[in-house]
Amino acid sequence: xxxxxxxxxxxxxxxxAALRVIGDQGTLAxxxxxxxxxxGVSPALAHHYFGSKEQLLIETVRSLLRQLRDDTVTALNxxxxxxxxxxxxxxxxxxxxxxxxxxxxxxxxxxxxxxxSEDVRRFLVVYARRLRSNLVANLKVLCPVDDAERIAEGxxxxxxxxxxxxxxxxxxxxxxxxIALTEDYVTSHLDQLYRQGRPA
Amino acid sequence: xxxxxxxxxxxxxxxxAALRVIGDQGTLAxxxxxxxxxxGVSPALAHHYFGSKEQLLIETVRSLLRQLRDDTVTALNxxxxxxxxxxxxxxxxxxxxxxxxxxxxxxxxxxxxxxxSEDVRRFLVVYARRLRSNLVANLKVLCPVDDAERIAEGxxxxxxxxxxxxxxxxxxxxxxxxIALTEDYVTSHLDQLYRQGRPA
DNA sequence: TATTTTTGATTGACTCATCAATCAATAAAA
DNA sequence: TTTTATTGATTGATGAGTCAATCAAAAATA
Numbered sequence: 001x002x003x004x005x006x007x008x009x010x011x012x013x014x015x016x017a018a019l020r021v022i023g024d025q026g027t028l029a030x031x032x033x034x035x036x037x038x039x040g041v042s043p044a045l046a047h048h049y050f051g052s053k054e055q056l057l058i059e060t061v062r063s064l065l066r067q068l069r070d071d072t073v074t075a076l077n078x079x080x081x082x083x084x085x086x087x088x089x090x091x092x093x094x095x096x097x098x099x100x101x102x103x104x105x106x107x108x109x110x111x112x113x114x115x116x117s118e119d120v121r122r123f124l125v126v127y128a129r130r131l132r133s134n135l136v137a138n139l140k141v142l143c144p145v146d147d148a149e150r151i152a153e154g155x156x157x158x159x160x161x162x163x164x165x166x167x168x169x170x171x172x173x174x175x176x177x178x179i180a181l182t183e184d185y186v187t188s189h190l191d192q193l194y195r196q197g198r199p200a
Numbered sequence: 201x202x203x204x205x206x207x208x209x210x211x212x213x214x215x216x217a218a219l220r221v222i223g224d225q226g227t228l229a230x231x232x233x234x235x236x237x238x239x240g241v242s243p244a245l246a247h248h249y250f251g252s253k254e255q256l257l258i259e260t261v262r263s264l265l266r267q268l269r270d271d272t273v274t275a276l277n278x279x280x281x282x283x284x285x286x287x288x289x290x291x292x293x294x295x296x297x298x299x300x301x302x303x304x305x306x307x308x309x310x311x312x313x314x315x316x317s318e319d320v321r322r323f324l325v326v327y328a329r330r331l332r333s334n335l336v337a338n339l340k341v342l343c344p345v346d347d348a349e350r351i352a353e354g355x356x357x358x359x360x361x362x363x364x365x366x367x368x369x370x371x372x373x374x375x376x377x378x379i380a381l382t383e384d385y386v387t388s389h390l391d392q393l394y395r396q397g398r399p400a
Numbered sequence: 401t402a403t404t405t406t407t408g409a410t411t412g413a414c415t416c417a418t419c420a421a422t423c424a425a426t427a428a429a430a
Numbered sequence: 431t432t433t434t435a436t437t438g439a440t441t442g443a444t445g446a447g448t449c450a451a452t453c454a455a456a457a458a459t460a
Contacts, residue, residue, distance in 0.1 A: 004428090004429060004430075004433090004434060004435080005434095006434080006435060006436090007434090007435090010435090025315070025316065026312065026314075026315020026316055027312060027313075027315065027316060029229060031418080031419060031420085032419075032420065032421085033419075033420095041436080041437090042436065042437050042438080043419090043420085043421090043437090044421090044422085044423090044436075044437055044438080045435080045436060045437075047420080047421060047422080048435085048436080048437095051421095052420080052421080053419095053420065053421090105312075105315045108308075108311055108312045108315065109312050109315075111308055111312075111364060111367060111368075112226065112227060112308050112309050112311075112312040113227075114226075114367070114368060115225070115226020115227065115305045115308070115309075115367070116225065116226055116227060121368065124368055125368055125370040128365060128368055128370055128371070129370065129371070132371070150381070150384075153373065153377075153381060154358065154381050154384070154385060156361070156365070157357075157358050157361030157362045157365055157381065158354060158357050158358045158361055159361065160360075160361035160364050160365055161356070161357030161358055161359065161360035161361025161362070161363075161364070162357045162361070163361075164311060164360050164361070164364055165328060165356065165357055165360055167311060167314070167315070168311075168314060168321065168324055168325050168328055170325040170328055170329065171328070171329070171332070173353060177353075181350070181353060181354050181357065184350075184354070185354060185385065188388055188389060188392050189388060191392075192388050192391075192392070205408090206408080206409060206410095207408085207409090210409090231444085231445060231446085232445080232446065232447085233445075233446095241410080241411090242410065242411050242412080243411090243445090243446085243447090244410070244411055244412080244447090244448085244449090245409080245410060245411075247446080247447060247448080248409080248410080248411095251447095252446080252447080253445095253446065253447090
């Protein structure tokens with residue numbers, strides 16, 4: 001069986017498996033065995049490549065974040081005008097892959113873990129900052145900087161809030177409705193500023 | 201030592217201790233020993249009164265929710281006009297006791313747990329529904345019902361989002377700023393409807 | 401009142417299961 | 431033969447849950 005060059009293959013398989021298992025069970029309290037089984041290898045191999053569970057978990061958040069960043073970059077490049085870019089940012093946050101119950105459960109688990117692990121926390125802070133700065137960058141073309149910062153803060157909060165509420169699956173607001181709500185927030189605040197600038 | 205009638209005293213002490221320990225460590229993965237120690241009793245006693253860790257945890261969410269509900273009722277009673285009641289709802293969500301890092305960490309841990317425990321999930325759904333229905337009840341006095349529902353959804357999401365963002369302690373938006381952001385959301389959307397109803 | 405019985409409160413010690421981590425051994429390339 | 435991939439077996443730690451025993455207040459009885 002043993003072929004050479006398996007390391008990157010196994011690493012990826014294990015990280016993906018970790019994400020799926022964590023999403024399934026909605027917690028980081030999954031066993032290395034669970035993860036390894038899902039990846040089709042022995043638990044010992046997972047330790048061999050990652051050294052510890054902690055490390056595998058860290059690689060897993062990193063992977064989750066990388067995915068989101070790549071999607072964001074793509075979406076941002078596809079848009080041209082600032083207002084379009086704002087819509088792109090909103091859409092990416094709620095795109096199917098991000099909004100799937102499993103993914104949401106995984107995010108939630110990592111947020112909780114961030115209370116303990118400085119490493120995990122750092123990654124999530126990066127996410128939060130990136131979203132905020134992307135929003136601000138495009139908003140400030142359309143309005144004064146301090147308003148841009150305020151609106152960005154609100155929009156980011158709303159996105160995260162819709163996300164967390166989704167995790168309860170109580171009154172499932174759909175993807176479309178979530179996007180509409182956030183778009184509406186941005187639009188109405190920009191309109192408001194526009195009116196204030198040029199009172200009828 | 202043994203006096204009669206200790207049961208309610210110990211139950212409360214244990215639930216309070218659980219909340220503190222969970223808040224401290226930011227996870228439900230705390231041991232019964234930790235909790236019992238904090239409550240000043242033996243682990244065995246915790247099992248004696250609650251039967252299982254799961255059960256103690258459930259009582260703990262319940263307690264967290266009861267506290268929030270009581271605060272909400274009080275705040276709601278102190279306000280009279282619908283718009284004031286909306287402000288009261290917002291203020292309660294961000295009041296110091298709710299916004300303390302420990303409390304936020306505990307909420308987050310329970311949200312994550314809700315992915316596994318149907319009981320915990322039920323309690324959190326109750327919270328979400330209650331907030332939503334309180335908001336709608338007061339909003340619909342000020343605008344059409346369907347708009348009220350939309351705004352309530354957005355406000356609730358924003359509250360939860362500000363909450364979760366607070367947990368990262370990256371760009372610490374303060375209590376006041378959080379309240380202002382949410383107030384602003386409600387106000388500007390109500391204004392917008394008002395303007396649409398009576399175009400200049 | 402004094403004595404015995406009952407009952408609630410409480411714990412130390414123990415069991416049992418789980419799990420992360422290690423390691424020595426094996427098998428297949430190179 | 432050396433290196434890389436892989437695993438089964440094992441270990442050590444941890445933690446939930448159990449249980450029999452203890453202690454003291456309360457209640458019943460003498």
